[in-house]
Amino acid sequence: MNEKKLPHDHGHNNEEKIRKHLPGEAEIAGVSEAMKQLGDPSRLRIFWLLCHCEECVLNIAAIVNMSSPAVSHHLRLLKSSGMIVSRRDGKEMYYRTADTELAQMLHHMIEKLGSITCPEEDA
């Protein structure tokens, strides 16, 4: 990250290890972007829901108990992060998770995290 030496030199030279393992800006940005999306409870609930079924906006709003503009806002963010996709059928827009490695991985991760942070739930 920085070419200069570190302020402190504690025996074990971590510097090489650090340089090797530290990810670049793009990698940091990509990962934190994905995380940020699911860091919002409303968005996480919506994404989790869409992992298990395809639904229209009004139904999603009813299920998560939010206004449709608010839901629409979150859907837009999730979509531009490539986590969900949409399809129009008549007046309704149906949303579901994207069929990508990213979305699948996030889903799997969420389920696992859920059972770790909340072991009492059936999981």
Add this chain to the structure above:
Amino acid sequence: MNEKKLPHDHGHNNEEKIRKHLPGEAEIAGVSEAMKQLGDPSRLRIFWLLCHCEECVLNIAAIVNMSSPAVSHHLRLLKSSGMIVSRRDGKEMYYRTADTELAQMLHHMIEKLGSITCPEEDA
């Protein structure tokens, strides 16, 4: 989430599926909390770093190119989320990732997400 019927009834009855799979408040809160921590690029970079070495605050600050108060702030958040632990040695406070299932899982997840969102990096 809501006991009432959904506004729209599209053939496939998702309602049962939904009720079964939808996580409770506690589960949502736990997962989104963990995600939110790593949704901030600075915090992600620090956590990632601490997955590979134990370091003191000044060195962390130098590596990620931030002020020590800012780093300290993020360390406090990561610590109270149970992702990292600290140890004092003389004047220095050393931080490293916690030896828990949560921390290990997040580390693994980050590495994998990194290679998905940023395939060109060696990974």
Add this chain to the structure above:
DNA sequence: TCAACAATTAAATAATTGTTTAATCAAAAC
């Protein structure tokens, strides 16, 4: 074409949160 419904967008507000600067706390060296 007009009315009704679903969804999105815009503007405004409220709330959260990351960073800075200055001050304080803790431990070691002199």
Add this chain to the structure above:
DNA sequence: GTTTTGATTAAACAATTATTTAATTGTTGA
């Protein structure tokens, strides 16, 4: 004990972001 160094805390500020309300777009059916 005083000074120096590392780390944390507090207050202030800046910036981002989620939600609400109102207006608008798109699609269907009368």
